[in-house]
Amino acid sequence: MTDLRQPLAPRQQNPAAGGPPELELSGVSVRFGGVNAVSQVSFSVTRGSIHALIGPNGAGKSSCFNAITGVYRLAEGRVAHRGERIDQLRAARIARRGIARTFQNLVLPESLTVAECMRVARHHRTHAGFLATGLGLPRARREERSDRAVIERSAEMAGVVDILDERVGPLPYGVRKRVEFARALCAEPSVLMLDEPVAGINDTESAQMAHAVRRARDEADLTVLLVEHDMNFVMTLADRITVLQSGQVIADAAPEEVRADPAVIAAYLGDDVEEAARD
Numbered sequence: 001m002t003d004l005r006q007p008l009a010p011r012q013q014n015p016a017a018g019g020p021p022e023l024e025l026s027g028v029s030v031r032f033g034g035v036n037a038v039s040q041v042s043f044s045v046t047r048g049s050i051h052a053l054i055g056p057n058g059a060g061k062s063s064c065f066n067a068i069t070g071v072y073r074l075a076e077g078r079v080a081h082r083g084e085r086i087d088q089l090r091a092a093r094i095a096r097r098g099i100a101r102t103f104q105n106l107v108l109p110e111s112l113t114v115a116e117c118m119r120v121a122r123h124h125r126t127h128a129g130f131l132a133t134g135l136g137l138p139r140a141r142r143e144e145r146s147d148r149a150v151i152e153r154s155a156e157m158a159g160v161v162d163i164l165d166e167r168v169g170p171l172p173y174g175v176r177k178r179v180e181f182a183r184a185l186c187a188e189p190s191v192l193m194l195d196e197p198v199a200g201i202n203d204t205e206s207a208q209m210a211h212a213v214r215r216a217r218d219e220a221d222l223t224v225l226l227v228e229h230d231m232n233f234v235m236t237l238a239d240r241i242t243v244l245q246s247g248q249v250i251a252d253a254a255p256e257e258v259r260a261d262p263a264v265i266a267a268y269l270g271d272d273v274e275e276a277a278r279d
């Protein structure tokens with residue numbers, strides 16, 4: 001477990017915190033046969049905030065992600081994006097509303113360059129046909145220019161702009177995680193859901209990822225919902241944290257409050273933090 005006794009870098013206050021909800025889950029339940037993966041979960045993600053969903057293994061975090069993105073159907077409850085109900089939409093429709101996600105395990109094509117990987121993510125936003133692009137017609141040229149600008153801007157925010165022409169395969173794992181993040185930014189989402197963005201990467205790379213996420217939130221008008229086990233990362237970055245245990249919300253508050261919540265300490269953070277609190 002991460003040592004929470006380490007001093008944390010100061011967290012920037014988000015000027016948008018307290019604004020309108022970007023995402024709202026109300027009484028959401030997800031069931032698999034007899035298993036209640038998520039039970040009556042309600043929380044709201046403020047527009048422009050970085051919101052973390054944490055909890056021990058099997059707490060229901062991934063199931064919540066999959067319920068929001070339309071991969072799993074809800075047994076009950078509702079999910080709203082900008083006030084409109086989305087839980088009855090197909091996953092592709094939800095993605096088209098600007099709700100994008102990254103995955104716990106990297107799914108980048110290793111033989112492509114960073115720029116090529118990112119260009120693939122732009123495809124669904126491109127309207128000029130194959131022929132128009134091939135013939136270099138004005139609309140296709142305009143789209144190509146704007147694609148390039150979005151790719152460069154996304155790469156800049158993610159800190160990978162200097163390696164746009166490098167192949168993905170040989171890049172260190174932590175850098176590839178930021179390439180995946182840059183690729184998700186390329187779709188110009190309004191909500192970006194990050195599934196364990198710093199799992200398996202070292203402290204330096206984790207700090208770089210935190211910087212990239214904060215920068216993208218600040219500069220790209222983004223709302224971020226993330227699942228992560230690394231508590232230093234979460235406590236440093238998040239404006240708000242929802243804690244799940246056995247499919248239920250046991251805390252939903254600012255990081256300082258969550259850190260001090262005895263129910264969270266007992267249920268999730270465990271002995272390390274109890275010791276830290278005594279020190």
Ligand SMILES: Nc1ncnc2c1ncn2[C@@H]1O[C@H](COP(=O)(O)OP(=O)(O)OP(=O)(O)O)[C@@H](O)[C@H]1O
Nearest residue numbers: 032035036037055056057058059060061062063064
């Ligand atoms: N497809 C599935 N079929 C059956 N049970 C499932 C399925 N997916 C998840 N579960 C169960 O639902 C519960 C919640 O799992 P979930 O993966 O959402 O938790 P999690 O908090 O994301 O865990 P982790 O941190 O280990 O990824 C667990 O008991 C899990 O075994």
